[in-house]
Amino acid sequence: MSRKPLIREVPPTTWYFRHPRYLRYMSREITSLFVGAYCVLLVCGLGALADGKESYEAFLLALQSPLSIAFHVAAFIAALYHATTWFNATQVAMPIQIGENFVPGSWISGAHYVVWALLSVVVILLAGVF
Amino acid sequence: MAKSNKPVVWFPFAAGGTVIAFFIPVIALLTLLVAFGKVPAGLSYESMHSWLADCVLAKLAVFGILALSLWSSAHRLRCTCFDFGLRIDTLVAAVLYSAAIVASLAAAMFLFRL
Amino acid sequence: MKERLIRLEVFRYNPDTDTEGHYQHYEVSCLEEWVVLDALNKVKETLDPTLNFRWSCHMAVCGSCGMMINGEPRLACHTFLRNYPGTIRVEPLVHFPVERDLVTAPDDFMEKLKRVKPWIIRKDKQPIEQGEYRQTPKELLRFRQYAMCINCTLCYAACPEYGLTRHFIGPAALALAHRYNQDSRDQGRDERQEVVATKEGVWECTFVGACSEVCPVHVDPASALQQMKIASSFDWIKEHLLPGGGK
Numbered sequence: 329m330s331r332k333p334l335i336r337e338v339p340p341t342t343w344y345f346r347h348p349r350y351l352r353y354m355s356r357e358i359t360s361l362f363v364g365a366y367c368v369l370l371v372c373g374l375g376a377l378a379d380g381k382e383s384y385e386a387f388l389l390a391l392q393s394p395l396s397i398a399f400h401v402a403a404f405i406a407a408l409y410h411a412t413t414w415f416n417a418t419q420v421a422m423p424i425q426i427g428e429n430f431v432p433g434s435w436i437s438g439a440h441y442v443v444w445a446l447l448s449v450v451v452i453l454l455a456g457v458f
Numbered sequence: 459m460a461k462s463n464k465p466v467v468w469f470p471f472a473a474g475g476t477v478i479a480f481f482i483p484v485i486a487l488l489t490l491l492v493a494f495g496k497v498p499a500g501l502s503y504e505s506m507h508s509w510l511a512d513c514v515l516a517k518l519a520v521f522g523i524l525a526l527s528l529w530s531s532a533h534r535l536r537c538t539c540f541d542f543g544l545r546i547d548t549l550v551a552a553v554l555y556s557a558a559i560v561a562s563l564a565a566a567m568f569l570f571r572l
Numbered sequence: 573m574k575e576r577l578i579r580l581e582v583f584r585y586n587p588d589t590d591t592e593g594h595y596q597h598y599e600v601s602c603l604e605e606w607v608v609l610d611a612l613n614k615v616k617e618t619l620d621p622t623l624n625f626r627w628s629c630h631m632a633v634c635g636s637c638g639m640m641i642n643g644e645p646r647l648a649c650h651t652f653l654r655n656y657p658g659t660i661r662v663e664p665l666v667h668f669p670v671e672r673d674l675v676t677a678p679d680d681f682m683e684k685l686k687r688v689k690p691w692i693i694r695k696d697k698q699p700i701e702q703g704e705y706r707q708t709p710k711e712l713l714r715f716r717q718y719a720m721c722i723n724c725t726l727c728y729a730a731c732p733e734y735g736l737t738r739h740f741i742g743p744a745a746l747a748l749a750h751r752y753n754q755d756s757r758d759q760g761r762d763e764r765q766e767v768v769a770t771k772e773g774v775w776e777c778t779f780v781g782a783c784s785e786v787c788p789v790h791v792d793p794a795s796a797l798q799q800m801k802i803a804s805s806f807d808w809i810k811e812h813l814l815p816g817g818g819k
Contacts, residue, residue: 331587332587334585334593340736344732353780357778361535363482364528364531367561370485370489371568374520377506378569381507384503392492392494397490403486414478414479420792420794420798422798422802427710448487451485455499457498460770461770462770462775
């Protein structure tokens with residue numbers, strides 16, 4: 329008896345609408361667009377800083393435009409989402425076996441969150457926010 | 459099939475992803491304050507210039523954070539393009555990786571000039 | 573024991589007469605305690621003997637009855653009717669060719685499974701009179717979760733990268749490669765790396781994580797793949813950047 333299996337193609341541009349977990353994945357991946365653009369903006373800021381006081385202060389002033397505020401909010405949310413997905417993934421990517429048993433995954437991710445909080449506080453203090 | 463050279467692009471992606479996770483949220487928070495018109499004292503021209511101009515370690519740290527974050531974003535964006543159905547991976551990779559390298563070189567040049 | 577009228581919307585495909593699939597509706601009275609597989613069996617016994625599906629153990633061990641249930645890859649024997657108040661849509665596992673109705677062709681997975689050599693490879697075989705290769709509980713725990721795989725291929729149906737790039741070796745086969753790599757009795761990692769570290773191996777994975785979410789026996793293929801990416805990256809550095817290829 330000959331076989332005639334039915335091949336069902338995956339829609340290459342719309343497949344992620346098939347399940348909420350794929351949408352979650354795509355939103356994690358799309359954070360890279362905002363983070364990447366934000367890093368380019370930081371490089372521009374560095375360029376303004378290298379050009380001298382006048383251009384740096386013009387750069388800071390330009391950041392206050394409504395478009396810039398919207399972009400910063402988006403970049404901040406994207407960076408936060410990236411950070412949480414990344415730290416949650418550390419326990420998956422780097423399991424640690426001590427003695428016989430594996431260290432609970434929440435400890436590995438938790439340690440990353442603690443370090444993250446400390447580093448953020450240090451940066452905020454260095455920047456003289458308070 | 460030969461072993462892949464993907465680690466060349468993946469290793470800096472993984473390192474950059476970690477750097478983004480640790481540093482970009484707080485940096486974005488600081489510039490968000492600037493966007494709202496409240497410039498933190500440490501972000502003024504004088505203080506930014508003084509700690510970046512005098513300290514080689516600070517220059518290296520800023521360059522490291524920017525270069526790795528740029529690379530990581532470029533790599534992830536490359537995969538995302540494929541996931542969205544853009545099947546010209548070689549071109550997408552060339553454009554995005556080049557952009558990350560150019561932006562990193564620019565950052566290095568600006569830091570050098572300070 | 574409460575009875576309930578269950579509505580099923582079942583994918584049908586007959587290779588002898590059809591060029592594409594269609595859906596057929598069945599209504600069948602079931603006990604609330606039953607699983608979807610029981611409902612399908614009752615349909616076959618009382619309503620439609622032409623309905624085809626695979627099953628064997630009815631206890632999540634054999635891995636035969638994987639199908640899409642309301643869009644989610646699941647074992648039909650492990651999916652309770654009481655969790656599905658409405659119509660239940662039953663389709664063959666996506667990403668695999670459909671042989672007939674709910675029966676899919678696992679040939680591609682079987683071929684890929686063989687390629688990663690999921691068995692213990694020894695470079696120095698010790699004579700049988702020296703006894704077995706001994707292992708501590710710690711060494712066993714290093715790989716045990718990956719040994720639980722029942723080859724049901726739900727992870728292949730969940731993995732979008734496998735659906736988009738068919739040459740990808742895929743979650744279960746790579747997780748089993750990792751299972752043997754992690755086994756203290758095994759000496760075959762170098763051989764497996766020839767498949768694992770290629771473009772078709774771990775590098776097609778973008779860490780969606782769906783494989784681990786759908787696994788009915790709680791294997792974590794996503795973890796295995798990330799660990800192998802990290803290890804393969806260190807291999808690459810050793811082979812290309814260290815004098816003498818790190819040998």
